[in-house]
Amino acid sequence: MARAQHDYDDIPGTFVFDAERSRQGYGINMFCMSLMKDENRKAFKANEAEYLKKFKLTPAQTDAILKRDYNRMLELGGNIYFAAKLGATDGHSFQHLAALMTGSSQQDYAAMMLAGGRSVEGNRSKAGKQRPAKAKAKPKPKSKSKSKPKPKPSAKRK
Amino acid sequence: MASIIAGVGSSHVPAIGAALDNGRTEEPYWKRVFSGFEKSKQWMAQTKPDVAIVVYNDHASAFSVEMIPTFALGCAAEFPPADEGWGPRPVPVLKGHPELAAHIAQSVILDEFDLTIVNKMEVDHGLTVPMNLLFGTPKEWPCRIIPLAVNVVVYPPPTGHRCYMLGKAIRKAVESYPEDLKVVIFGTGGLSHQISGPRAGLINSKWDKSFLDNLTKDPKKLTRIPHIEYMREAGAEGIEMVMWLIMRGALDDKVDEVYRFYTVPASNTAVGHIILENRRKAAAKNKRAPAGRSKQAAARKAAHRIASKGRR
Numbered sequence: 001m002a003r004a005q006h007d008y009d010d011i012p013g014t015f016v017f018d019a020e021r022s023r024q025g026y027g028i029n030m031f032c033m034s035l036m037k038d039e040n041r042k043a044f045k046a047n048e049a050e051y052l053k054k055f056k057l058t059p060a061q062t063d064a065i066l067k068r069d070y071n072r073m074l075e076l077g078g079n080i081y082f083a084a085k086l087g088a089t090d091g092h093s094f095q096h097l098a099a100l101m102t103g104s105s106q107q108d109y110a111a112m113m114l115a116g117g118r119s120v121e122g123n124r125s126k127a128g129k130q131r132p133a134k135a136k137a138k139p140k141p142k143s144k145s146k147s148k149p150k151p152k153p154s155a156k157r158k
Numbered sequence: 159m160a161s162i163i164a165g166v167g168s169s170h171v172p173a174i175g176a177a178l179d180n181g182r183t184e185e186p187y188w189k190r191v192f193s194g195f196e197k198s199k200q201w202m203a204q205t206k207p208d209v210a211i212v213v214y215n216d217h218a219s220a221f222s223v224e225m226i227p228t229f230a231l232g233c234a235a236e237f238p239p240a241d242e243g244w245g246p247r248p249v250p251v252l253k254g255h256p257e258l259a260a261h262i263a264q265s266v267i268l269d270e271f272d273l274t275i276v277n278k279m280e281v282d283h284g285l286t287v288p289m290n291l292l293f294g295t296p297k298e299w300p301c302r303i304i305p306l307a308v309n310v311v312v313y314p315p316p317t318g319h320r321c322y323m324l325g326k327a328i329r330k331a332v333e334s335y336p337e338d339l340k341v342v343i344f345g346t347g348g349l350s351h352q353i354s355g356p357r358a359g360l361i362n363s364k365w366d367k368s369f370l371d372n373l374t375k376d377p378k379k380l381t382r383i384p385h386i387e388y389m390r391e392a393g394a395e396g397i398e399m400v401m402w403l404i405m406r407g408a409l410d411d412k413v414d415e416v417y418r419f420y421t422v423p424a425s426n427t428a429v430g431h432i433i434l435e436n437r438r439k440a441a442a443k444n445k446r447a448p449a450g451r452s453k454q455a456a457a458r459k460a461a462h463r464i465a466s467k468g469r470r
């Protein structure tokens with residue numbers, strides 16, 4: 001069954017870990033959770049493909065884990081707090097994972113954070129909407145209304 | 159009677175805990191963060207709460223995907239720090255207040271907030287980092303802790319409005335507890351950050367500032383923000399900010415902002431911090447006056463009833 005569409009699917013570069021992904025990715029996240037134990041980390045490292053057979057994973061999920069394709073893991077139902085345990089098992093810092101997911105080098109990513117992070121301008125919406133159509137204008141804090149008239153489609157930064 | 163005297167909002171970035179645990183607080187990068195909490199520690203030392211209710215979220219430590227309670231109240235006598243993959247953080251075990259916690263559970267469930275009672279739970283950086291920021295690194299924590307874990311990991315988390323109303327129910331519960339206790343409530347998490355996917359690294363300081371402004375002045379406005387807006391504007395993980403609204407709901411409508419701190423970044427996150435005090439003196443006066451009046455009125459009515467009965 002195709003995934004139902006949600007308003008938040010319009011946010012660029014984002015895989016919202018919703019109830020559907022939580023169901024779909026149960027195996028990925030339980031695998032990641034198992035890495036909290038040292039003996040499991042060792043067993044995984046000794047033979048990754050074999051270890052993954054213990055969990056209910058689709059071939060695509062197994063492939064994403066073996067390739068450390070974090071974005072694909074998230075898309076297939078992995079959650080970042082769980083996936084981070086795989087990164088830690090590989091001896092990587094969280095910033096390493098973040099850089100990987102954003103397609104930049106760790107230095108570039110760190111520099112971007114020090115400079116104030118990734119701007120929300122141009123990164124709000126895939127469809128070019130600055131805000132969801134349904135959101136009422138009233139409750140918005142003023143600071144946001146300034147950015148409203150910008151109709152330009154978002155340039156997805158990678 | 160127990161009462162909530164103040165609310166504290168604070169980010170709970172794990173890297174802050176790591177900086178503390180690895181003795182890196184004097185590095186310029188971290189000093190910038192920690193120095194923002196110096197005044198807060200003084201404030202806390204003067205305030206001396208008996209109990210801190212800490213609203214936070216678990217990050218795949220105590221709860222995996224096997225069970226995902228929306229609101230889980232810690233009613234245990236103690237809460238050990240969780241092993242998040244690098245061994246448990248070297249912080250003291252947190253002592254609970256099981257009597258008050260059980261009282262809160264009973265009260266808010268009857269007020270239609272069906273929270274989960276947890277009698278055994280380890281707590282992760284989501285709770286221990288704000289404790290360090292406000293209490294420093296003592297050998298024993300100077301007050302009892304009641305953890306309230308909120309699901310903000312699996313979408314959808316509770317709405318901001320629901321959180322705010324839960325805060326109000328918690329306040330009512332605390333105020334119906336007979337023992338004289340000074341309670342401070344923490345809202346933790348945020349502020350803007352996204353740590354997942356190609357958009358990771360998002361920070362929106364403008365939005366954060368507006369959130370903090372309204373937290374003090376117009377929290378009801380914040381309760382109307384839909385989830386999509388948190389995620390779009392403050393990042394997928396920025397949605398944690400709904401937890402601050404539980405803290406805010408537990409305070410008076412009008413509060414005094416006694417301190418605020420904001421800096422970018424700590425690791426991947428904007429760090430926000432605020433201290434809000436109930437207007438204690440005013441509140442106490444207002445409360446006493448009408449109570450006195452109504453008591454007198456009730457006495458008059460009763461006297462009248464007795465008198466009229468006597469007459470009949």
